[in-house]
Amino acid sequence: MKAAELRQKDVAGVQAEVKALQKAHFGLRMQKATQQLNNTATLRSTRRDIARAKTILVEKQTVK
Numbered sequence: 001m002k003a004a005e006l007r008q009k010d011v012a013g014v015q016a017e018v019k020a021l022q023k024a025h026f027g028l029r030m031q032k033a034t035q036q037l038n039n040t041a042t043l044r045s046t047r048r049d050i051a052r053a054k055t056i057l058v059e060k061q062t063v064k
Contacts, residue, residue, distance in 0.1 A: 001049055006056045014057045021050045 006014055025046040031037035 018053045
């Protein structure tokens with residue numbers, strides 16, 4: 001997800017997105033552990049998406 005899309009959401013929306021990304025990342029980690037994950041690059045991209053969303057969340061919470 002792009003940063004511009006996240007900035008358009010409110011705080012609750014960004015928090016929901018962070019939870020969804022963390023859940024997806026957990027699923028990918030489990031797939032990797034059981035040798036079912038074909039594209040391991042998705043782990044990196046979801047980890048970076050989580051970091052991007054958390055950064056924007058902090059920005060929104062501090063700029064009230």
